[in-house]
Amino acid sequence: MDKKAVRAISPTREEDYPEWYQQVVKLSDMADRSPVRGCMVIKPWGYALWENMVHILDAMFKSTGVKNAYFPLFIPLSFLEKESEHVEGFAKECAVVTHHRLEKGESGGLVPAGVLSEPLVVRPTSETIIGDSFSKWITSYRDLPILINQWANVVRWEMRTRVFLRTSEFLWQEGHTAHASKKEAIDRTYMMLDLYEKFVQDYLAIPVIKGSKTPSERFPGAIDTLCIEAMMQDRKALQVGTSHFLGQNFAKASQIKFQSEDAIEEYAWTTSWGVSTRLIGGIIMAHGDDDGIILPPKVASSHIVLMPIFKKADEKTKVMEYTENLCKELMDKNYFGRSLAVEIDSREIGGTRGWDWIKKGIPIRVEIGMRDIKDNSVFVGRRDKDHKDKKSIRKEEFVSEITNILNEIQNTLFNNALSVRTKNTILIDDNKMFYDFFTPANIENPIIHGGFAMSHWCGNIECESKIKDDLSVTIRCIPFDSIKEKGNCICCGSSSDRRVVFSKAY
RNA sequence: CGGGAAGUAGCGCAGCCUGGUAGCGCGCUUGUUUCGGGAGCAAGAGGCCAGGGGUUCAAAUCCCCUCUUCCCGACCA
Structure with missing residues (x-):
């Protein structure tokens, strides 16, 4: 290493942001790559950070009446098939267990021998298997609401992985609740989003924008997906938490029914919500400098x-x-x-x-x-x-x-992150300006550019996908505190009455 | 899964074109000298050169295949 170098990480963020991120992960001693494709070894320094987050979140969940439980890693294939949108959304990234025994093969190595009568899916998320339990636990409105959380690992066979941000296996919590009324379920969906907002801002020192996803960005099977979005130092957005209102979709799929006060059989209203080890990637990219990661004191592995x-x-x-x-x-x-x-x-x-x-x-x-x-x-x-x-x-x-x-x-970190976001968030009403904003000056060697564009959107999926196709820019969310004003869609020019957040994203 | 780049010691790299069985810097170990400090000197440990096949007397080096990683897309927490 060059003794005269003033900074510990090479390259700097400015020089090569993705490579900077890899180096920070390595040199911070938080994680190693694993021999298994797309997986990670979380080392003690990284795991301590996660544990601190777990303890705080766990207490926050419990203070709202949530209880922890644990559900199986393996999900019968037939369960996943119950909710049609859900299958479609997750089918491509499921790991499937088809055998249960290894035997010596002809060439000497071990080969899978016993074929399972029904393949088991390694959970990519647990709505279906928890729904199955809920259907047994719930018979009366007196059993509701039921408020469950589990701390678990999940597997999503991703095309492209990145330590902490998108790994094949990751750690998370998934909350699942069932309610007697639609309103109560919706309230819970918002309550948990608020909780995440508080946690991420107050403890991780990362400012977030709260909002709802557009239909095309929704969780498969959800009626409404709410999210918190943060800006990283390369000005790309990172979704750091989600909360879903699932309506009665999963209740119908899993037969979660109860008898109401009026003795009528009804389907329950369910929600689910989660945050993951991706938050660690968010901390790195929100707070890191050219000397490496900076841990927010409230969750730091050590102080x-x-x-x-x-x-x-x-x-x-x-x-x-x-x-x-x-x-x-x-x-x-x-x-x-x-x-x-x-x-x-x-x-x-x-x-x-x-x-x-x-x-x-x-x-x-x-x-x-x-x-x-x-x-x-x-x-x-x-x-x-x-x-x-x-x-x-x-x-x-x-x-x-x-x-x-x-x-x-802690405050310095939050304020710095906030000023990065403020500096790179702009109102754009002109189509050419919008395209310029998201187009790097040099395509061969794109430097950090873009940010959050607060622009009008007419609500049509065609406009949303045109912008995605042209620029790889998506609507991160429709913010709850969106500026209510008349305007014209940044894509097609038709009238619109609110701005949304456009950005490139992880 | 498409398009690029790359896999040689813990990390960063050279060697490959022009085959002869492995080197440098940092780190590590031991000793010693330093000492508000990313140290100096000396000695040392550590690699079947990603894996498999082929060509050859001989392969890190040439040929074929596979795997993995990184970047850019499509997909996603």
């Missing part, structure tokens, strides 16, 4: 690394003691529902140590040497500032201020 500096053995004893005491003091502090997570890195490897932690995105780095002990202070670097911008702070002050410092970093 602080203490790096003792010593020359001689007697110094080492003193410095280590001071370090360990500081560590205990810090770990006694509470930060958003958990103790501060503190790492002590006493490897004697010079400055490399500091850069390792910068690349891992830890919010706070603390250097502790004899000089600091003498002054009863610590030498503090923040991940949201330049790597050389380090300050000596009195130890007591550091300990008492630490949660404030973390909050400052």
Whole structure:
């Protein structure tokens, strides 16, 4: 590596964003590629981040009355066939288990032997198998609502994969609820979207736009799909959460019926909603800089690394003691529902140590040497500032201020992400301007361009697909707080009364 | 699945055109000197060159096939 390089990641975001992303994942020590196509190994540093998100979300779900449960990985093929739109949407990306036994083959290797009477689909999502359970659990309106969530892995055999953003197997949560009334189900759909918005903005420090999908972007089988969309630093959109109102479609497919107060047999109204490990990709692309990832403090794998500096053995004893005491003091502090997570890195490897932690995105780095002990202070670097911008702070002050410092970093990340989005969101009413906005100056080597175009859309699928065909730009959502005004469709010019978000997307 | 690029040590690469059985930088290990710090010196560990087949006395190198990864599309959380 070039010793004179000031930045830890090569290439920079500006030079080659996709390659920058790959390097950040690798150098942050969050994940490895797996021997299996399209899959990933989530390493402890990445998994800790996911666990923190899981704990927070789990508590948020439960506070709305949701209970956790677990449903099988394998879904009978016949279940998937029950909802016609659902099959169509997922059929192409299903992994299918057809055999249940391996035997020595003629050429020596193991070959599948026992053919299953009915092939099993590895869940791409669990509406159908959970629906089957719901149909057994629910007989009366008194059984409703039923509010279930499961933390699970799912498999979608994607054409093209990208670590965290689109892997063949990923971790997620899927919430599934059944209600006696349409209104209650719709309310739940919006409630969970609001919950996701709060989580992503308040904890991941990523600003989002809430809205509903156009019919062509809907979850297969849903009546309405709501989403939150975030802008990454390459100005592309990332859907970071979805909530679906499924109407009675899945209830009819799975026979989820109940007797109402009026003793009438009715189909239940269901919803489903989820977020996934894709959020980690979102954190990387929303907050990362040319030195690697920056972890939002509220969900960071760890908050602080203490790096003792010593020359001689007697110094080492003193410095280590001071370090360990500081560590205990810090770990006694509470930060958003958990103790501060503190790492002590006493490897004697010079400055490399500091850069390792910068690349891992830890919010706070603390250097502790004899000089600091003498002054009863610590030498503090923040991940949201330049790597050389380090300050000596009195130890007591550091300990008492630490949660404030973390909050400052959290706020900085949100504000920076918000200003990227604000800067690259524009109202466009002219067709040529729209096409120019989404066309890179050099097609051979497209640099970062585009953003969110807030433009009018007449509502016709023809216009939506023409823009998609021409520019690979899609309607990310119809925002709830869409500017209500008369205008003309950016594509065909017919009248429209609201703007939608157009963008390239992951 | 289409169109491009590429697979050689943990990472980044050279060697391939003109076949002779593997090298560099970083990292890693040990020693030593440094010391507010992406260190200096010395010694060392680590690769059936993605896999399979072929041509040849001899293949990382030439030919064929397969797989994988990355980028751009179609599909998606």
